[in-house]
Amino acid sequence: MNKMRAKKYAGRTLSVSALAALLILSGCGGSGKAATESQDGKVTLNFLTQSSPLAPADPNDKLINKRLEEKTGIHINWKNYTSDVFAEKRNLAVASGDLPDAIFDAGYGDYDLLKLAKDGVIIPLDDLIEQHMPNLKKVLEQAPEYKKMITAPDGHIYSFPWIEELGSGKERIQSVDDLPWINVEWLKKLGLEMPKTTEELKKVLIAFKTQDPNGNGKADEIPLSFVNKPGGEDLAFLFASFGLGENWDHTVVTNDGKVVFTASEDGYKEAVKFVHELYQEGLIDIESFQQDWNTYLAKGKDNRYGLYFTWDKANITGNNDTYDLMPPLAGPSGEVNVTRTNGIGLDRGRMVVTSSNKHLDETAKWVDQLYDPLQSVQDNWGTYGDDKQQNIFELDEAKGMLKHLPLEGTAPVELRQKTSIAGPLAILNGYYGKYTTMPDDAAWRLKLLKDVMVPHMKAENTYPNVFFSIDELDRLSTIQTDMFAYLERKRTEWYQNGKVDQEWDAYLKELNRLGLQDWLSIKQAGYDRNTK
Numbered sequence: 001m002n003k004m005r006a007k008k009y010a011g012r013t014l015s016v017s018a019l020a021a022l023l024i025l026s027g028c029g030g031s032g033k034a035a036t037e038s039q040d041g042k043v044t045l046n047f048l049t050q051s052s053p054l055a056p057a058d059p060n061d062k063l064i065n066k067r068l069e070e071k072t073g074i075h076i077n078w079k080n081y082t083s084d085v086f087a088e089k090r091n092l093a094v095a096s097g098d099l100p101d102a103i104f105d106a107g108y109g110d111y112d113l114l115k116l117a118k119d120g121v122i123i124p125l126d127d128l129i130e131q132h133m134p135n136l137k138k139v140l141e142q143a144p145e146y147k148k149m150i151t152a153p154d155g156h157i158y159s160f161p162w163i164e165e166l167g168s169g170k171e172r173i174q175s176v177d178d179l180p181w182i183n184v185e186w187l188k189k190l191g192l193e194m195p196k197t198t199e200e201l202k203k204v205l206i207a208f209k210t211q212d213p214n215g216n217g218k219a220d221e222i223p224l225s226f227v228n229k230p231g232g233e234d235l236a237f238l239f240a241s242f243g244l245g246e247n248w249d250h251t252v253v254t255n256d257g258k259v260v261f262t263a264s265e266d267g268y269k270e271a272v273k274f275v276h277e278l279y280q281e282g283l284i285d286i287e288s289f290q291q292d293w294n295t296y297l298a299k300g301k302d303n304r305y306g307l308y309f310t311w312d313k314a315n316i317t318g319n320n321d322t323y324d325l326m327p328p329l330a331g332p333s334g335e336v337n338v339t340r341t342n343g344i345g346l347d348r349g350r351m352v353v354t355s356s357n358k359h360l361d362e363t364a365k366w367v368d369q370l371y372d373p374l375q376s377v378q379d380n381w382g383t384y385g386d387d388k389q390q391n392i393f394e395l396d397e398a399k400g401m402l403k404h405l406p407l408e409g410t411a412p413v414e415l416r417q418k419t420s421i422a423g424p425l426a427i428l429n430g431y432y433g434k435y436t437t438m439p440d441d442a443a444w445r446l447k448l449l450k451d452v453m454v455p456h457m458k459a460e461n462t463y464p465n466v467f468f469s470i471d472e473l474d475r476l477s478t479i480q481t482d483m484f485a486y487l488e489r490k491r492t493e494w495y496q497n498g499k500v501d502q503e504w505d506a507y508l509k510e511l512n513r514l515g516l517q518d519w520l521s522i523k524q525a526g527y528d529r530n531t532k
């Protein structure tokens with residue numbers, strides 16, 4: 001249930017089902033067998049990987065990979081699956097024991113990594129990094145916090161990470177995922193100000209519902225819509241007006257370093273009551289409780305929302321001036337707060353090397369190229385100088401710097417998926433202006449966060465990306481499965497029936513029965529280890 005938060009910055013994301021519609025099963029090349037050496041002495045490595053259905057079925061058709069082969073003299077024989085079936089195919093390959101040399105863009109979580117290491121399927125990489133990977137070593141020297149974060153509790157590194165920095169601290173791009181977008185054309189039409197308090201928001205939403213701001217004579221406006229599950233389309237943003245607030249993993253940290261479960265706080269209860277008031281007034285889109293992305297998108301494209309939530313409005317209502325970011329609202333106490341989303345641009349399990357690999361030095365040499373700064377930028381976003389298709393970049397050879405080209409109407413995520421290779425890489429904040437320009441969509445969002453949200457973030461700490469032990473992960477997962485499902489069910493009931501006050505004490509008791517205190521102590525121990 002913990003969504004992968006270390007997402008590649010994709011801005012205008014394609015929906016999962018749009019991708020599924022384009023599904024092409026692409027099991028090209030490769031037998032999954034171990035490496036071979038060809039007659040000309042060029043080493044061939046067998047890698048298992050995944051890519052978007054928009055990308056070439058054979059990753060060697062990507063210009064980046066062609067250049068890597070020229071540069072390293074190493075040929076990669078890819079077995080490539082589209083992302084929707086990859087996890088299943090990967091698990092089958094590992095279970096069969098017919099291991100590739102490495103799994104690239106592996107999609108492994110912490111539990112997988114620790115289990116595979118324990119079973120001897122993947123190998124520790126510490127010595128390879130030390131002896132054969134100067135580029136990765138340099139990254140870990142420049143940003144030593146990542147070395148700690150990719151090191152397993154047993155002291156070994158079992159995977160090559162993906163690192164993407166876009167801003168830091170409160171100003172990082174992940175700082176708030178579920179941004180609120182309000183219809184400013186409707187505000188203007190009705191002569192209303194941008195709301196500054198939760199009560200003003202309620203009045204604005206009532207006006208949207210009753211005063212026909214789209215002027216078609218019908219009450220077809222949807223004052224407020226969201227997707228009622230943790231993530232970027234949830235309305236959790238509104239909870240911060242009532243206290244510590246809420247985020248997708250229900251975890252915040254006080255300024256004294258105490259880990260807090262959001263959903264047992266009094267402020268949380270008050271926020272739930274406020275949402276119930278909106279529900280009672282008929283301001284909430286009834287489809288919020290079961291809609292999928294496509295339904296949410298369809299109504300958004302028709303500009304039917306007064307207020308809705310997502311990472312970037314361009315994904316839902318387009319890159320235009322109809323909607324604007326709604327600043328955080330003062331709650332009943334007059335306090336304004338913005339709850340920070342936990343998460344940074346780090347995916348630990350981006351690539352693993354298997355115990356079948358007989359060419360470890362060559363593998364390390366090839367992977368290390370991916371951590372060269374100019375190369376990392378291309379791995380992540382796409383390349384330059386491709387005469388067969390649109391380029392993401394042009395290369396300024398004099399400066400040794402990649403510059404983003406105008407997209408000319410192309411969706412950035414589509415172009416990135418066709419031409420980038422993902423996989424292990426590192427882009428540090430210091431690279432912008434030195435090795436690359438920042439993507440326009442990311443720069444735009446960073447500025448909005450900085451101007452509108454950051455000044456109101458009261459929390460100095462977020463919950464870090466802790467590498468828990470296998471026992472801790474087992475226990476956390478067992479607790480969360482029931483506890484998170486329970487809290488989401490109760491919250492939805494309370495939005496609709498308003499009985500949160502009557503049921504609150506019983507709810508707290510049930511949370512404790514489901515393991516809340518254990519959960520807190522494991523999370524606190526992880527936090528303390530990580531921050532000392």
Ligand code: CA
Pocket residue numbers: 212213214215216217218219220221
């Ligand atoms: Ca209307």
